[in-house]
Amino acid sequence: MYFLTKELYFPPVTETDFSGILAVGGDLSTERLLLAYNSGIFPWFEDGEPITWWAPDPRMVLLLDELNISKSMRNILNRNIFTVTFNSDFRAVISNCQSIKREGQNGTWITDDMIEAYCKLHELGHAQSVEVWQDDQLVGGLYGVDLGHIFCGESMFAKVSNASKVAFIKLVEYLKANNYLLLDCQVYNEHLESLGAFEVNRESFMKVLKSRKAV
Structure with a gap:
């Protein structure tokens, strides 16, 4: 594990430890x-902990065609229960991601400093949000880099x-229409697996990241 200073530098992702942690600080x-x-690196840590940088192997991704x-979700989309916007209230989305209660989690990894960053x-x-509205109320959304x-x-x-599934589906439709190669989901998540995401080895992910070509 590497300890970072003020120097703008990261070690190669191949230097991660067994858990996927590359560096702190x-x-x-x-x-x-x-x-x-x-x-191919992202920060993930809890409030009060040092900034921790990850490059996990395997990596969870979604190929946009997959x-x-x-059927039930298609029915919900066809009924137009929700209104979806892009980048209309990024701060509200990330703030809701911070404050929402999640099963099995006592706190959040989205610190106030991360919100500002x-x-x-x-x-x-460089960062985008998807908002899902119902009766003019923000009821779901997502954000990413x-x-x-x-x-x-x-x-x-x-x-x-x-509501979050609708945000995810609309994001994927947008990415596909604009010729993106994939959606990086970072680490395994059962919910995202149900939507088609799967794990690939880090080397395959890095090839797409660096070459800008699908493998």
């Missing part, structure tokens, strides 16, 4: 975050059933 500056994501939409990324065009050919999903939330 550094900061959440725009420059460091962009270097991290473009190097999105799995259930990702809002700055959004202002510069946009690399232009890969979208790195960070977190999602839902206040009513299926």
Whole structure:
């Protein structure tokens, strides 16, 4: 494990430990975050802990053609229960992702410093959000880092059933229409697996990231 200083640097992702941790320390500056994501690395830590940088192997991804939409979910989409927008309230989305109660979790990894760092990324065009509305109320959404050919999903939330799934599906439709190669889901998640995501080895993920070509 590497300990970062103020120097804008990350070690090769092959230097991660068995759990996928590459380094600790550094900061959440725009420059460091962009270097991290473009190097296959992302921050993940809880409030009060040092900044921890990950490059897990395997990596959870979704190939855009392999999105799995259930029959019941198609019915919900066809009924137009929700209204979906992009980038209309990034701060509200990330703040809801921070505060939403999640089963089996006592706290959140989205610290106040992370909110400010990702809002700055959004202002510069490097982070995007999807909002899901019902009766003019924000009931779901997601946000992530946009690399232009890969979208790195960070977190999602839902206040009513299926709202986060709608955000996810609409995001994938947008990415596919704009010729993105894949959606990076980072680490295994049963919910995302049900939508078609699966694990690949880190080497395969890095090839897509660096070559900007699907494998």
